[in-house]
Amino acid sequence: MRVALLVTHIRAEEKLILAAFNNRDISPDIILDRELNFEITQGADQLAPSGLAWRDYDLVFERCVSTSRGMYALAILNSWGIRSFNTYETAATCSDKLRTSIALMRQGIPQPHTRVAFTPKSAMQAIEDVEYPAVLKPVTGSWGRLLARVHNRDSAEAILEHRQTLGDYNHHTYYVQEYVDKPGRDIRAFVVGERTIAAIYRESNHWITNTARGGLATNCPVTPLLDDICVRAANAVGGGILAVDLLEDAAGDFVVNEINHTMEFRNSSKPTGVDIAQEVIDFVIGQVGVPA
Amino acid sequence: MTSEPPLCPECEGEVEIPADAMENELLSCEECGTELEIMSLDPISLELAPEVEEDWGE
Numbered sequence: 001m002r003v004a005l006l007v008t009h010i011r012a013e014e015k016l017i018l019a020a021f022n023n024r025d026i027s028p029d030i031i032l033d034r035e036l037n038f039e040i041t042q043g044a045d046q047l048a049p050s051g052l053a054w055r056d057y058d059l060v061f062e063r064c065v066s067t068s069r070g071m072y073a074l075a076i077l078n079s080w081g082i083r084s085f086n087t088y089e090t091a092a093t094c095s096d097k098l099r100t101s102i103a104l105m106r107q108g109i110p111q112p113h114t115r116v117a118f119t120p121k122s123a124m125q126a127i128e129d130v131e132y133p134a135v136l137k138p139v140t141g142s143w144g145r146l147l148a149r150v151h152n153r154d155s156a157e158a159i160l161e162h163r164q165t166l167g168d169y170n171h172h173t174y175y176v177q178e179y180v181d182k183p184g185r186d187i188r189a190f191v192v193g194e195r196t197i198a199a200i201y202r203e204s205n206h207w208i209t210n211t212a213r214g215g216l217a218t219n220c221p222v223t224p225l226l227d228d229i230c231v232r233a234a235n236a237v238g239g240g241i242l243a244v245d246l247l248e249d250a251a252g253d254f255v256v257n258e259i260n261h262t263m264e265f266r267n268s269s270k271p272t273g274v275d276i277a278q279e280v281i282d283f284v285i286g287q288v289g290v291p292a
Numbered sequence: 293m294t295s296e297p298p299l300c301p302e303c304e305g306e307v308e309i310p311a312d313a314m315e316n317e318l319l320s321c322e323e324c325g326t327e328l329e330i331m332s333l334d335p336i337s338l339e340l341a342p343e344v345e346e347d348w349g350e
Binding site for chain 2 (some may be wrong): 007008009010011015018030031065066067068140141142143145242259260262263264
């Protein structure tokens with residue numbers, strides 16, 4: 001099986017993925033997104049930076065930390081019929097919180113109460129409609145960047161003015177959510193195909209619980225209820241290999257907060273006891289169905 | 293790999309390269325904390341890692 005591992009650079013996750021492929025006698029070609037230079041109409045016969053034609057790859061495994069590079073590379077490669085994990089459609093949905101919300105809504109999957117507005121004035125109304133405290137998020141972005149919990153009209157006005165003045169047009173789509181008063185933690189669940197293979201609690205004294213922001217990872221049991229909502233959420237955005245982030249609301253019910261298509265998991269195998277990288281790669285190999 | 297440890301391009305401190313290091317892997321200088329990228333292993337070449345961009349993430 002010929003595999004291209006598309007990366008921005010090599011992190012702990014990519015090393016674990018490479019090791020998992022190697023365990024199955026597969027040696028992926030590492031392709032740096034900075035070296036991509038596609039001619040759109042030439043198709044899959046053109047050479048990848050590795051020197052092989054793109055057509056020769058049975059699979060492109062996309063692990064770019066640069067969301068735009070990874071997503072558009074998948075758009076091109078999938079349009080040429082090159083198989084990838086994840087697909088462009090999944091990546092495009094997950095990389096946009098608004099598109100994710102729409103996908104979850106269409107499948108009736110619980111999520112925080114969400115409003116969208118396009119001007120500071122209408123965004124202020126949206127914030128007051130969801131009531132304080134409200135959460136403002138950029139529609140694209142990760143690692144908890146530029147999230148704001150807004151407690152009153154004064155701070156809302158300040159944040160909206162800053163975003164309108166200092167942000168580019170992406171920041172002028174105001175995505176507003178109710179603040180879910182979670183119990184000092186959220187849940188990250190790892191979905192591979194039709195199965196939730198592991199989950200962690202991310203505990204923090206800060207309201208932003210991302211492990212990238214210092215949240216502590218401990219094992220979260222994968223109950224049938226958790227597995228069901230996670231797999232449905234993953235399928236709602238197109239399915240594949242996904243990290244579903246959930247909150248527990250005041251009643252203890254799950255709501256899906258966001259879904260990540262190039263998941264980080266370096267801190268999650270140890271507390272869960274699940275070899276996440278190997279689970280992922282064994283699933284991928286099974287799906288592609290080409291001998292090593 | 294050479295026996296002489298490479299120097300951090302930011303602080304010129306010695307940077308320890310892990311035995312399983314790979315090209316284009318990120319690592320931090322233990323002296324100044326700067327994030328570096330291994331551009332080549334033989335000979336070892338380090339550069340400052342690119343700044344985090346707005347679309348970076350999961």
